[in-house]
Amino acid sequence: MTSNLRLGSRLRLSDGNLIPRLGLGVYEMDDAETRRAVTWALDAGYRHFDCAEWYYNERAVGEAIRQYLQRPGCQLERADIFYVSKLQSNRGYQSAKSSIQQSLQACQLGYIDLYLVHSPYGGRQRRLESWKAIEDAKDAGLLKSVGVSNYGQRHIEELLATCPKHEPVINQCDLHPFMARADLVEYCRKNEIALECWGPLVRGERMDHPTLKNLAKKHSVTPAQVLIRFSLQRDYVTIPKSVSKDRIEENANVFDFALDEKDMERLLSLDEYLVTDWDPIGDDSV
Numbered sequence: 001m002t003s004n005l006r007l008g009s010r011l012r013l014s015d016g017n018l019i020p021r022l023g024l025g026v027y028e029m030d031d032a033e034t035r036r037a038v039t040w041a042l043d044a045g046y047r048h049f050d051c052a053e054w055y056y057n058e059r060a061v062g063e064a065i066r067q068y069l070q071r072p073g074c075q076l077e078r079a080d081i082f083y084v085s086k087l088q089s090n091r092g093y094q095s096a097k098s099s100i101q102q103s104l105q106a107c108q109l110g111y112i113d114l115y116l117v118h119s120p121y122g123g124r125q126r127r128l129e130s131w132k133a134i135e136d137a138k139d140a141g142l143l144k145s146v147g148v149s150n151y152g153q154r155h156i157e158e159l160l161a162t163c164p165k166h167e168p169v170i171n172q173c174d175l176h177p178f179m180a181r182a183d184l185v186e187y188c189r190k191n192e193i194a195l196e197c198w199g200p201l202v203r204g205e206r207m208d209h210p211t212l213k214n215l216a217k218k219h220s221v222t223p224a225q226v227l228i229r230f231s232l233q234r235d236y237v238t239i240p241k242s243v244s245k246d247r248i249e250e251n252a253n254v255f256d257f258a259l260d261e262k263d264m265e266r267l268l269s270l271d272e273y274l275v276t277d278w279d280p281i282g283d284d285s286v
Protein backbone atom coordinates (compact mmCIF):
# COMPACT_ATOMS: atom_id res chain seq x y z
CA MET A 1 0.00 0.00 0.00
CA THR A 2 1.71 3.11 -1.30
CA SER A 3 0.10 5.42 1.25
CA ASN A 4 1.48 3.35 4.15
CA LEU A 5 5.03 3.27 2.83
CA ARG A 6 7.77 4.39 5.18
CA LEU A 7 11.53 4.02 5.34
CA GLY A 8 11.18 0.85 7.44
CA SER A 9 8.77 -0.79 4.94
CA ARG A 10 9.77 -4.24 3.81
CA LEU A 11 8.61 -6.46 1.00
CA ARG A 12 7.94 -10.16 1.53
CA LEU A 13 9.87 -12.27 -0.96
CA SER A 14 8.52 -15.56 -2.29
CA ASP A 15 10.79 -17.49 0.12
CA GLY A 16 9.08 -15.73 3.07
CA ASN A 17 12.01 -13.43 3.91
CA LEU A 18 11.54 -9.65 4.15
CA ILE A 19 13.64 -7.11 2.25
CA PRO A 20 13.67 -3.38 3.11
CA ARG A 21 12.05 -1.52 0.22
CA LEU A 22 14.78 1.13 0.08
CA GLY A 23 18.50 0.52 0.41
CA LEU A 24 21.82 2.21 -0.27
CA GLY A 25 23.73 1.19 -3.39
CA VAL A 26 27.50 1.23 -2.86
CA TYR A 27 28.82 0.84 -6.42
CA GLU A 28 31.83 3.01 -7.34
CA MET A 29 32.71 4.06 -3.80
CA ASP A 30 36.22 3.76 -2.45
CA ASP A 31 36.69 2.35 1.04
CA ALA A 32 36.65 5.70 2.86
CA GLU A 33 33.57 6.86 0.94
CA THR A 34 31.91 3.53 1.63
CA ARG A 35 32.51 3.66 5.39
CA ARG A 36 31.18 7.22 5.59
CA ALA A 37 28.17 6.58 3.36
CA VAL A 38 27.12 3.40 5.19
CA THR A 39 27.39 5.14 8.56
CA TRP A 40 25.41 8.21 7.39
CA ALA A 41 22.81 5.89 5.85
CA LEU A 42 22.42 3.94 9.09
CA ASP A 43 21.99 7.25 10.93
CA ALA A 44 19.32 8.24 8.39
CA GLY A 45 17.42 4.97 8.93
CA TYR A 46 18.60 2.83 5.99
CA ARG A 47 18.94 -0.86 6.88
CA HIS A 48 19.66 -2.33 3.45
CA PHE A 49 23.02 -2.21 1.66
CA ASP A 50 23.53 -3.36 -1.92
CA CYS A 51 27.10 -4.52 -2.43
CA ALA A 52 28.87 -6.99 -4.73
CA GLU A 53 32.11 -8.93 -5.11
CA TRP A 54 32.75 -6.66 -8.11
CA TYR A 55 32.57 -3.42 -6.10
CA TYR A 56 35.68 -4.34 -4.05
CA ASN A 57 34.23 -2.70 -0.95
CA GLU A 58 32.56 -5.63 0.82
CA ARG A 59 35.11 -5.35 3.62
CA ALA A 60 34.43 -1.63 4.10
CA VAL A 61 30.64 -2.10 4.12
CA GLY A 62 30.93 -4.92 6.66
CA GLU A 63 33.32 -2.93 8.86
CA ALA A 64 31.06 0.13 8.89
CA ILE A 65 28.01 -1.97 9.76
CA ARG A 66 29.80 -3.91 12.51
CA GLN A 67 31.27 -0.77 14.03
CA TYR A 68 27.86 0.86 14.02
CA LEU A 69 26.22 -2.12 15.74
CA GLN A 70 28.96 -2.10 18.39
CA ARG A 71 28.47 1.57 19.27
CA PRO A 72 27.50 2.04 22.92
CA GLY A 73 23.74 2.43 23.14
CA CYS A 74 23.06 1.16 19.62
CA GLN A 75 19.73 -0.66 19.67
CA LEU A 76 20.25 -2.39 16.33
CA GLU A 77 21.30 -5.99 15.87
CA ARG A 78 22.70 -7.88 12.90
CA ALA A 79 19.18 -9.16 12.16
CA ASP A 80 18.01 -5.58 11.59
CA ILE A 81 20.46 -5.18 8.70
CA PHE A 82 19.93 -6.50 5.17
CA TYR A 83 23.23 -7.09 3.39
CA VAL A 84 23.35 -7.96 -0.31
CA SER A 85 26.25 -9.28 -2.34
CA LYS A 86 26.62 -10.68 -5.85
CA LEU A 87 28.65 -13.30 -7.68
CA GLN A 88 30.92 -11.49 -10.13
CA SER A 89 31.40 -14.19 -12.79
CA ASN A 90 29.90 -17.53 -13.77
CA ARG A 91 32.98 -19.76 -13.86
CA GLY A 92 31.63 -23.06 -12.53
CA TYR A 93 30.56 -24.62 -9.24
CA GLN A 94 33.87 -24.44 -7.33
CA SER A 95 34.54 -20.88 -8.41
CA ALA A 96 31.09 -19.75 -7.24
CA LYS A 97 31.54 -21.61 -3.95
CA SER A 98 34.85 -19.89 -3.39
CA SER A 99 33.42 -16.45 -4.29
CA ILE A 100 30.67 -16.91 -1.71
CA GLN A 101 33.26 -17.83 0.92
CA GLN A 102 35.36 -14.79 0.04
CA SER A 103 32.37 -12.45 0.27
CA LEU A 104 31.45 -13.88 3.67
CA GLN A 105 35.06 -13.54 4.79
CA ALA A 106 35.24 -9.94 3.56
CA CYS A 107 32.06 -8.63 5.16
CA GLN A 108 32.34 -10.61 8.42
CA LEU A 109 28.60 -10.38 8.92
CA GLY A 110 28.11 -14.12 9.46
CA TYR A 111 25.70 -14.55 6.55
CA ILE A 112 24.50 -12.68 3.49
CA ASP A 113 20.81 -11.71 3.41
CA LEU A 114 20.49 -11.77 -0.36
CA TYR A 115 22.96 -13.17 -2.86
CA LEU A 116 22.57 -12.57 -6.59
CA VAL A 117 24.19 -13.87 -9.75
CA HIS A 118 25.45 -10.50 -11.01
CA SER A 119 24.78 -11.23 -14.68
CA PRO A 120 24.02 -14.07 -17.07
CA TYR A 121 27.44 -13.85 -18.81
CA GLY A 122 29.36 -17.14 -18.85
CA GLY A 123 27.07 -19.48 -20.77
CA ARG A 124 24.25 -21.85 -19.83
CA GLN A 125 26.30 -24.53 -18.08
CA ARG A 126 28.27 -22.06 -15.96
CA ARG A 127 25.13 -20.17 -15.00
CA LEU A 128 23.48 -23.37 -13.80
CA GLU A 129 26.60 -24.47 -11.92
CA SER A 130 26.73 -21.09 -10.16
CA TRP A 131 23.13 -21.55 -9.15
CA LYS A 132 23.82 -25.00 -7.70
CA ALA A 133 26.65 -23.56 -5.57
CA ILE A 134 24.32 -20.78 -4.44
CA GLU A 135 21.61 -23.29 -3.52
CA ASP A 136 24.09 -25.32 -1.49
CA ALA A 137 25.26 -22.19 0.36
CA LYS A 138 21.65 -21.31 1.10
CA ASP A 139 21.04 -24.80 2.47
CA ALA A 140 24.11 -24.33 4.67
CA GLY A 141 22.59 -21.12 6.09
CA LEU A 142 25.26 -18.86 4.60
CA LEU A 143 22.83 -17.11 2.24
CA LYS A 144 19.28 -16.31 3.36
CA SER A 145 17.66 -15.41 0.02
CA VAL A 146 18.94 -16.01 -3.49
CA GLY A 147 18.26 -14.31 -6.79
CA VAL A 148 19.60 -13.03 -10.07
CA SER A 149 20.56 -9.74 -11.66
CA ASN A 150 20.41 -8.57 -15.26
CA TYR A 151 18.60 -11.78 -16.20
CA GLY A 152 16.27 -11.58 -19.20
CA GLN A 153 13.21 -13.79 -19.44
CA ARG A 154 15.20 -16.38 -21.40
CA HIS A 155 17.76 -16.73 -18.60
CA ILE A 156 15.08 -17.12 -15.95
CA GLU A 157 13.19 -19.66 -18.06
CA GLU A 158 16.41 -21.62 -18.52
CA LEU A 159 16.89 -21.77 -14.75
CA LEU A 160 13.26 -22.59 -13.93
CA ALA A 161 13.26 -25.37 -16.57
CA THR A 162 15.78 -27.24 -14.39
CA CYS A 163 13.23 -27.29 -11.51
CA PRO A 164 15.77 -25.82 -9.10
CA LYS A 165 15.53 -26.61 -5.43
CA HIS A 166 15.44 -22.85 -4.76
CA GLU A 167 13.92 -20.51 -7.30
CA PRO A 168 15.26 -16.94 -7.64
CA VAL A 169 13.22 -14.57 -5.47
CA ILE A 170 14.41 -11.35 -7.08
CA ASN A 171 15.74 -9.98 -10.37
CA GLN A 172 17.82 -6.81 -10.01
CA CYS A 173 17.78 -4.84 -13.28
CA ASP A 174 18.10 -1.29 -14.53
CA LEU A 175 14.56 0.01 -14.16
CA HIS A 176 13.50 3.65 -14.20
CA PRO A 177 11.19 5.82 -16.31
CA PHE A 178 13.68 5.86 -19.19
CA MET A 179 14.15 2.05 -19.10
CA ALA A 180 10.81 0.39 -18.44
CA ARG A 181 11.44 -3.25 -19.45
CA ALA A 182 7.66 -3.77 -19.46
CA ASP A 183 7.67 -7.39 -20.71
CA LEU A 184 10.32 -8.52 -18.26
CA VAL A 185 8.53 -6.79 -15.39
CA GLU A 186 5.29 -8.56 -16.29
CA TYR A 187 7.04 -11.93 -16.60
CA CYS A 188 8.78 -11.57 -13.22
CA ARG A 189 5.54 -10.52 -11.54
CA LYS A 190 3.73 -13.58 -12.97
CA ASN A 191 6.49 -15.80 -11.59
CA GLU A 192 6.56 -14.17 -8.14
CA ILE A 193 10.05 -12.81 -8.72
CA ALA A 194 10.37 -9.41 -7.04
CA LEU A 195 11.95 -6.60 -9.03
CA GLU A 196 14.77 -4.52 -7.70
CA CYS A 197 15.94 -1.53 -9.66
CA TRP A 198 19.54 -0.59 -10.02
CA GLY A 199 20.23 2.88 -11.39
CA PRO A 200 16.95 4.22 -9.97
CA LEU A 201 18.36 7.76 -10.35
CA VAL A 202 19.22 7.02 -14.00
CA ARG A 203 22.81 7.32 -12.77
CA GLY A 204 22.25 11.09 -12.72
CA GLU A 205 21.77 11.30 -16.51
CA ARG A 206 18.25 12.77 -16.66
CA MET A 207 17.95 15.07 -13.62
CA ASP A 208 17.21 18.03 -15.93
CA HIS A 209 14.44 16.31 -17.88
CA PRO A 210 11.45 18.72 -18.07
CA THR A 211 8.90 16.10 -16.91
CA LEU A 212 10.99 15.30 -13.86
CA LYS A 213 11.52 18.99 -13.11
CA ASN A 214 7.78 19.70 -13.45
CA LEU A 215 6.80 16.85 -11.15
CA ALA A 216 9.47 17.87 -8.65
CA LYS A 217 8.06 21.40 -8.65
CA LYS A 218 4.48 20.14 -8.33
CA HIS A 219 5.32 18.11 -5.22
CA SER A 220 7.96 20.50 -3.80
CA VAL A 221 10.61 17.79 -3.93
CA THR A 222 13.71 17.12 -6.04
CA PRO A 223 13.91 15.18 -9.32
CA ALA A 224 15.84 12.46 -7.43
CA GLN A 225 12.98 12.14 -4.94
CA VAL A 226 10.47 11.85 -7.81
CA LEU A 227 12.54 9.01 -9.31
CA ILE A 228 12.83 7.14 -6.01
CA ARG A 229 9.14 7.59 -5.29
CA PHE A 230 8.37 6.30 -8.81
CA SER A 231 10.38 3.13 -8.16
CA LEU A 232 8.65 2.53 -4.83
CA GLN A 233 5.19 3.08 -6.31
CA ARG A 234 6.04 0.56 -9.06
CA ASP A 235 6.56 -1.90 -6.18
CA TYR A 236 10.25 -2.18 -6.93
CA VAL A 237 12.90 -2.52 -4.27
CA THR A 238 15.13 0.49 -4.86
CA ILE A 239 18.79 1.16 -4.06
CA PRO A 240 19.88 4.73 -4.90
CA LYS A 241 23.58 5.38 -4.47
CA SER A 242 25.19 8.50 -3.08
CA VAL A 243 28.46 9.36 -1.36
CA SER A 244 27.00 12.60 -0.01
CA LYS A 245 25.41 12.85 3.44
CA ASP A 246 22.80 15.37 2.26
CA ARG A 247 21.80 13.27 -0.72
CA ILE A 248 21.67 10.06 1.31
CA GLU A 249 19.20 11.83 3.61
CA GLU A 250 17.31 13.41 0.70
CA ASN A 251 16.94 10.06 -1.05
CA ALA A 252 15.34 8.53 2.05
CA ASN A 253 13.02 11.46 2.54
CA VAL A 254 10.36 10.29 0.10
CA PHE A 255 7.57 9.15 2.39
CA ASP A 256 5.55 12.32 2.86
CA PHE A 257 4.36 12.76 -0.71
CA ALA A 258 2.87 10.48 -3.34
CA LEU A 259 2.76 10.59 -7.13
CA ASP A 260 -0.78 10.37 -8.46
CA GLU A 261 -1.92 8.14 -11.32
CA LYS A 262 -1.36 10.86 -13.92
CA ASP A 263 2.15 11.56 -12.61
CA MET A 264 2.96 7.86 -12.87
CA GLU A 265 1.55 7.73 -16.42
CA ARG A 266 3.69 10.71 -17.44
CA LEU A 267 6.77 9.01 -16.06
CA LEU A 268 5.87 5.68 -17.67
CA SER A 269 5.61 7.43 -21.05
CA LEU A 270 9.31 8.39 -20.96
CA ASP A 271 10.67 4.94 -21.83
CA GLU A 272 13.50 5.23 -24.37
CA TYR A 273 15.45 2.01 -23.62
CA LEU A 274 18.19 4.13 -22.10
CA VAL A 275 21.26 2.05 -21.24
CA THR A 276 23.21 3.82 -18.50
CA ASP A 277 25.79 1.18 -17.65
CA TRP A 278 25.72 -2.32 -19.15
CA ASP A 279 22.86 -4.28 -20.72
CA PRO A 280 23.30 -8.06 -20.55
CA ILE A 281 19.52 -8.43 -21.03
CA GLY A 282 19.65 -6.72 -24.40
CA ASP A 283 22.77 -8.61 -25.51
CA ASP A 284 21.41 -11.39 -27.73
CA SER A 285 24.72 -13.26 -27.60
CA VAL A 286 24.22 -13.98 -23.87
Ligand SMILES: NC(=O)c1ccc[n+]([C@@H]2O[C@H](COP(=O)([O-])OP(=O)(O)OC[C@H]3O[C@@H](n4cnc5c(N)ncnc54)[C@H](OP(=O)(O)O)[C@@H]3O)[C@@H](O)[C@H]2O)c1
Pocket residue numbers: 024025026027028050051118149150172173197198199200201202203204207222224225239240241242243244247248250251277
Ligand atom coordinates in the same frame (compact mmCIF):
# COMPACT_ATOMS: atom_id res chain seq x y z
N1 LIG B 1 23.30 -5.36 -10.73
C1 LIG B 1 23.94 -4.49 -11.49
O1 LIG B 1 24.40 -4.80 -12.58
C2 LIG B 1 24.10 -3.08 -11.02
C3 LIG B 1 24.57 -2.10 -11.89
C4 LIG B 1 24.68 -0.79 -11.42
C5 LIG B 1 24.33 -0.50 -10.12
N2 LIG B 1 23.89 -1.49 -9.28
C6 LIG B 1 23.51 -1.19 -7.89
O2 LIG B 1 22.51 -0.18 -7.90
C7 LIG B 1 22.96 0.95 -7.13
C8 LIG B 1 22.40 2.23 -7.69
O3 LIG B 1 22.75 2.39 -9.05
P1 LIG B 1 23.90 3.38 -9.53
O4 LIG B 1 24.83 3.66 -8.42
O5 LIG B 1 24.48 2.82 -10.76
O6 LIG B 1 23.12 4.68 -9.97
P2 LIG B 1 21.99 5.65 -9.33
O7 LIG B 1 21.72 5.29 -7.91
O8 LIG B 1 20.88 5.69 -10.31
O9 LIG B 1 22.68 7.06 -9.43
C9 LIG B 1 23.82 7.40 -8.71
C10 LIG B 1 24.28 8.78 -9.19
O10 LIG B 1 23.32 9.77 -8.81
C11 LIG B 1 23.93 10.77 -7.98
N3 LIG B 1 22.95 11.14 -6.94
C12 LIG B 1 22.62 10.45 -5.83
N4 LIG B 1 21.65 11.08 -5.15
C13 LIG B 1 21.37 12.21 -5.82
C14 LIG B 1 20.47 13.27 -5.61
N5 LIG B 1 19.66 13.28 -4.56
N6 LIG B 1 20.45 14.30 -6.51
C15 LIG B 1 21.26 14.29 -7.60
N7 LIG B 1 22.13 13.28 -7.85
C16 LIG B 1 22.19 12.25 -6.98
C17 LIG B 1 25.16 10.09 -7.41
O11 LIG B 1 26.17 11.04 -7.14
P3 LIG B 1 26.84 11.17 -5.66
O12 LIG B 1 27.27 9.79 -5.25
O13 LIG B 1 27.98 12.09 -5.92
O14 LIG B 1 25.80 11.75 -4.77
C18 LIG B 1 25.59 9.20 -8.58
O15 LIG B 1 26.29 9.95 -9.54
C19 LIG B 1 24.48 0.82 -7.22
O16 LIG B 1 25.16 1.60 -6.27
C20 LIG B 1 24.65 -0.66 -7.03
O17 LIG B 1 24.49 -1.03 -5.67
C21 LIG B 1 23.76 -2.76 -9.72
